[in-house]
Amino acid sequence: MPTSVDFSLGSVAVALTPRERFAEFLQARGKRITRQRQAIVDHVASRHEHFDAEQLLAELRQSRAGAGASRPTVYRTLTEMVEAGLLKKMVLAGRSVYEHDYGYPQHDHLHCTVCEKLIEFSSADVEAICAAVAARHRFAARGHRLIVSGICAECRSTRSRSRHQDRV
């Protein structure tokens, strides 16, 4: 799992930090750059794992004062970040899970149904297949999601009982 994306990597393309990109998005829509939205983008940008709304909410509350946001605001902002192309949303076992999508290579997941962990992988072949199938159906593909579910190596080696990995 990539630990960080270098936004000042020399070239021009992805020169904006997530925070800047979000600000740009907001301005373009006449939306405002508030303390809460900043806190959320920054916090999300600082972590590179998958997370859900409640998790994020809790983390924001734990961090130093002033950096928090209410539940509705967290949900609203996550939606905006998806629209801004910063995050990607995925529905798993009832709840929505988010992951970085800005400056991140396309990838898919192995989903362990025991510990709920997500393992990333990428395959150019999957891309090709999707494109081919879409074309065949005159379908305008916007993206795809491939999730292989099963049991991860750790959970397999554990003699049942006890889900030893916190979720996501």
Add this chain to the structure above:
Amino acid sequence: MPTSVDFSLGSVAVALTPRERFAEFLQARGKRITRQRQAIVDHVASRHEHFDAEQLLAELRQSRAGAGASRPTVYRTLTEMVEAGLLKKMVLAGRSVYEHDYGYPQHDHLHCTVCEKLIEFSSADVEAICAAVAARHRFAARGHRLIVSGICAECRSTRSRSRHQDRV
């Protein structure tokens, strides 16, 4: 989209009707074959499209008297049918969508985000990729789900407004 699965196709393998298979499953678990469970399997077996719990509930209520079941029972029975291998469950935009899984070939979907329609397709390549990736991660794959989202041919040709296809 297949319109029907022939359960008496000559060979031996898939010789049971969904109803029979479900009865077998229930008996094996010491569960009972009730009027409601029968009504539900039969109704589900008679349709071959994707559906969700509320839809099924409504349809059961419309059919001739006596064939209905309460909401909790519908939910409980759908869960059992998934366990029995008759149905496959998929979470889409908040609700759970079910599709046949018994005597049905493995397939994936194109999901139109405008009219919510699901178009089936199958690809042996996808299978192969999943198997390879799983092996590489020492992951015990139980199955996969590939959903290509985008806009279907009909919706593309319609000048925006009006989602002209009832969902699923």
Add this chain to the structure above:
DNA sequence: TTGTCTGCAAACACTTTGCACTTTT
């Protein structure tokens, strides 16, 4: 100032559960 945003509480959609009564076995 003006119009957007926030937070609260309430509303939501979907799904599950506790429990007394009904049914299958």
Add this chain to the structure above:
DNA sequence: AAAAGTGCAAAGTGTTTGCAGACAA
């Protein structure tokens, strides 16, 4: 008769919304 199933109403989740006050621009 015994055990499991059903339906009702109520409780849960996760997420969204109406609105008055707070706040960027």
